[in-house]
Amino acid sequence: QCDPTHSNRIHFLGMTPNDKMPGFFSAADVGVWPGDPAVSILEAMACSLPLILSASDTTRHLITGDNGIPFSRRNSSELASALSLVLSDVDRRNSMSENSRLLAENVFDWKVVAKRTNQVYEEILQGTDEHIQPIWDSRFSSVA
Numbered sequence: 001q002c003d004p005t006h007s008n009r010i011h012f013l014g015m016t017p018n019d020k021m022p023g024f025f026s027a028a029d030v031g032v033w034p035g036d037p038a039v040s041i042l043e044a045m046a047c048s049l050p051l052i053l054s055a056s057d058t059t060r061h062l063i064t065g066d067n068g069i070p071f072s073r074r075n076s077s078e079l080a081s082a083l084s085l086v087l088s089d090v091d092r093r094n095s096m097s098e099n100s101r102l103l104a105e106n107v108f109d110w111k112v113v114a115k116r117t118n119q120v121y122e123e124i125l126q127g128t129d130e131h132i133q134p135i136w137d138s139r140f141s142s143v144a
Contacts, residue, residue: 021040021043022043022047025043025044025047025049026047026048026049028044028049029050029086029087029093030049030050030051030052030083030086030087030093031044031049031050031051031052032052032053032079032083033051033052033053033054033059034054034073034079035054035073036056036058037053037056037058037059037062041053041059041062042062042104042108044100045062045067045100045101045103045104045108046101046104046105046108047101048097048098048100048101049097049100050067050068050069050086050093050096050097050100051063051067051068051069051096051100052068052069052070052071052079052082052083052086053068053069053070053071054070054071054072054073054074055070055071055072055073056073064103066092066095066096066099067096067097067099067100067102067103068096068100069082069085069086070082
């Protein structure tokens, strides 16, 4: 639940059919994930949604290139500050939206992930795997 003064602006949807999600993501101003990461974060990025994520080893890889803001888990004041920052600055929100979409297309697209995974296997098979960059970190080199 949320404070009644914000009930017209904040909506908790509960379980929503997958085919409805792109429409909801596209209509939203910001996506907030206060708990564990989920594939829905990548789907939101593909719909150009700025992210506000609880900081963890996993989510730190999802926020790069100014597409979102991390906050400490269970820290409501940091979450409120992040929301305020994103919602009050339209130019920054638009930039974050664009960066989310670029990251989704250039890094997390299945074709990109499959290509990089195949490159790693090829390097291992050829014996040139001494200096292989981790798949996770190397993806950022392709994001403009």
